[in-house]
Amino acid sequence: MQAYLEAFDLWEVVAEDKPIAPLPANPTLAQIKAHTDEKTKKTTKEALDKLKLEYQGSDITKQMQMLNLKMDFESLTMQEDETTTKYSNRIALIVNKIRSLGEEFPDVRIVEKVLVTLLRDLQEEKLFVVSCFSSQDSYNAWFIDNGCTHHMCHNATIFKDLDKTYNSMVKVGNGGYVDVKGRDAVVVKTNSGIKLISDVLFVPDISQNLLNMKSKNFAINWENAVEYAYVGVTQSVSDLWHKRFGHYNQRSLVELKKLELVENMPKRI
DSSP states (O other): OOHHHTTTTTTHHHHHHHHHOOOOSSSOOHHHHHHHHHHHHHHHHHHHHHHHHHHOOOOOHHHHHHHHHHHHHHHHOOOTTHHHHHHHHHHHHHHHHHHHHHHOOOHHHHHHHHHHHHHHHHTTTTTEEEEESSSOOGGGEEEEEEESSSEEEEEGGBBBBTTTTTOEEOOOOOOOOOOEEEEEEEEEEETEEEEEEEEEEETTTTEEEEESSSSSSSSOOOOOOOOOOOOOOOOOOOHHHHHTTTTTOHHHHHHHHHHHOOOTTSOOO
């Protein structure tokens, strides 16, 4: 409202509370009109104060509203099935409410909120590999994944008593769905003995067994874990010659070969 009235140079008319001078004796029509305008200003000021009290409340009410909105902002989290755009819109809705109460809210706080949430989600998508069996067979390898919602196993032989009457579907990382053909507990052999993992889904179409890290069945001890760093190496001949010539484009490399300007260059680039 203030911005709208300021655009028409009317804000001072309704915001200032000036005393109204009485009409002189035998006023002219111009003086009567001016006096009426002054009375309107007074009435408009009172109307503005009434509207502010009605819709914004008293100062104490505004402070409580602002405090609650700031708490909502700090506790706001991104849902699992929510896109970044929808999450940003929810943040903007709360911020606009805070600013409408007259509180300055810097844009840098909004950016920090979004970045912290996205970084947290990216960290939770990391997978950790563990072998729960003494065998090194990759068929029995398990992935500890805090992104999946259930324990899932593709090997029907290690279930204790597979209940094949249970049927469902689970969503996988590529957005598709795979069938669940049963559910039961799984017996695994670890370095500390035999362990029983309950409520495991039998999903024959997945390539690896998944152990849900969010389930509080067992504590995970990383004390004896060994860290590895891997470097990707390409064996592409085209990429190799591309780097040798200072990232020369592929078409020009072919021309060099055709014109025989370079010795020992392979035929296929």
